[in-house]
Amino acid sequence: MVIAVVAFVLLRTAVVPHSFGQYGHYRGDAIAEAAARPIAHAGHEVCEACHTDVVDQKKLGKHVVVACEACHGAQAKHADDPASIKPPKLDTAVLCARCHEANSAKPKGFPQVVTADHAGGLACDTCHQPHRPKIEETGQAKTKPATEAKK
Amino acid sequence: MDITRRRLLILLPAAAVAWKFVQAGTPEAAPNYKLTEHWWAMLVDIPKCIGCGSCVRACSEENDVPEGYFRTWVERYHVSDWKIERPEVESPDGGKQGFPPNEISAGKDFFVPKLCNHCADSPCTQVCPVGATFVTPDGVVLVDKSYCLGCRYCVQACPYGCRFINPKTNTAEKCSLCYHRITKGLTTACCEVCPTGARQLADLKNPKDPIHEFLKTHTVQVLKPHMATGAKVFYNGMDGSVR
Numbered sequence: 541m542v543i544a545v546v547a548f549v550l551l552r553t554a555v556v557p558h559s560f561g562q563y564g565h566y567r568g569d570a571i572a573e574a575a576a577r578p579i580a581h582a583g584h585e586v587c588e589a590c591h592t593d594v595v596d597q598k599k600l601g602k603h604v605v606v607a608c609e610a611c612h613g614a615q616a617k618h619a620d621d622p623a624s625i626k627p628p629k630l631d632t633a634v635l636c637a638r639c640h641e642a643n644s645a646k647p648k649g650f651p652q653v654v655t656a657d658h659a660g661g662l663a664c665d666t667c668h669q670p671h672r673p674k675i676e677e678t679g680q681a682k683t684k685p686a687t688e689a690k691k
Numbered sequence: 692m693d694i695t696r697r698r699l700l701i702l703l704p705a706a707a708v709a710w711k712f713v714q715a716g717t718p719e720a721a722p723n724y725k726l727t728e729h730w731w732a733m734l735v736d737i738p739k740c741i742g743c744g745s746c747v748r749a750c751s752e753e754n755d756v757p758e759g760y761f762r763t764w765v766e767r768y769h770v771s772d773w774k775i776e777r778p779e780v781e782s783p784d785g786g787k788q789g790f791p792p793n794e795i796s797a798g799k800d801f802f803v804p805k806l807c808n809h810c811a812d813s814p815c816t817q818v819c820p821v822g823a824t825f826v827t828p829d830g831v832v833l834v835d836k837s838y839c840l841g842c843r844y845c846v847q848a849c850p851y852g853c854r855f856i857n858p859k860t861n862t863a864e865k866c867s868l869c870y871h872r873i874t875k876g877l878t879t880a881c882c883e884v885c886p887t888g889a890r891q892l893a894d895l896k897n898p899k900d901p902i903h904e905f906l907k908t909h910t911v912q913v914l915k916p917h918m919a920t921g922a923k924v925f926y927n928g929m930d931g932s933v934r
Contacts, residue, residue, distance in 0.1 A: 541696075542696060542699060542700070545700060545703060545704075546703060549703055549704060557838075560822070563726075563825075563827070563828055564822075564825055564826075565822040565825070566822040566823070566824075566825035566835060566838075567822070567835050567837075567838055570825075570833065570835035570837070570838065571726070571827050571833070571870075573835075573837075574833050574867060574870045574871060575724070575870055575871055575874040575875075576871065577870075577871035578871070579753070579871060579872055579875070579877065580752050580753045580880070581749060581752070581753055581872075581880045581883050581884070583877050583878075583883060584883070605886070605887075605888065606886040607883050607884055607885075607886070609749065609883060609884050610745045610749075610883075610884040610885070610886050613748075613752065614749065614752045614753060614880075637789070638743045638744060638745070638788070638789040639741055639743045639745075639789075639886060641789065641792065642792060643741075643742065643790055643792055643793060643800075644792075644793055644795050644800045645742055645767050645768070645769075645790065645793065645800035645801050645802050646741045646742065646802075647738055647739065647740075647741065647887075650741055650887075654792075
């Protein structure tokens, strides 16, 4: 009987991970392993530390609240090695439409357009500067498109 | 003291348990991160969601989610005036590329982002036969991939449909609330990229977190409250038709 109990205890100690039961009925080390994974999105504070010119532009427009990686995608690798890893060129015709294409489910106060009517196939950055999208009188385009949807 | 057989039988298991704790050491999620000082939650402000899918794309990229599977997704609801209990819900590709324009018809339309609710009393952790999924001391439901059998009990148990089996690893997978980010002082990838602030990470144990004021001053609901799961994803402005 004693041998059986000792054998059981030894076997259990050998088989069960050493951190099992540390916090509950699971492997305690799994928490540290989950926390140790590398990040993919650097966070806007990291981007802003270098791209101060863009920060200044964004402050003048409504996109000030939009984080860099919302459009540019995950850039932690670029932040780690800015010289050799460059962010891909973006297609504004796709990017801007994701947020601003008219849709009855979007909040009524959110600026929306029917891109086919609004831009006629032109890329959005032909007229709008993405970091400061409002077209100023002194900007590239002088006129506001008449087909802007009122949502 | 004489070592009798009775005493030996009592002492041996106790010694084994004590030795296990000696071996375990004192792991901590991150050097300056204290598990007991946080209780993570999320706030989803439905009236702010524009269905752009930024959160879905960011989540996929951050967590290497397989194509066609989603840790978070966005649903578009259409609720007609006379069918409030039977809303039309769609989520093409999880809303990853946004939503195509919809046909305007009577009723109301809105977007609802979904993710794991990180329940305090989660059914998924209760059914796991091996302890591969669990609630951390800081309130996040995680999956231990190296311990998961892929038995799918948890996938069936989740009332919110937030789990799936990763086809590459054959283990259960779900939103980890970007545990690798929040333990480093960052916000989740979905909250980071949300252009309208419709998603906000919240720490209920932090008295300075704006969530406390928000919960006091807004009508906030959780999904399926009748399930009593202790869900910690709070929805502001949620229509009664949302399931």
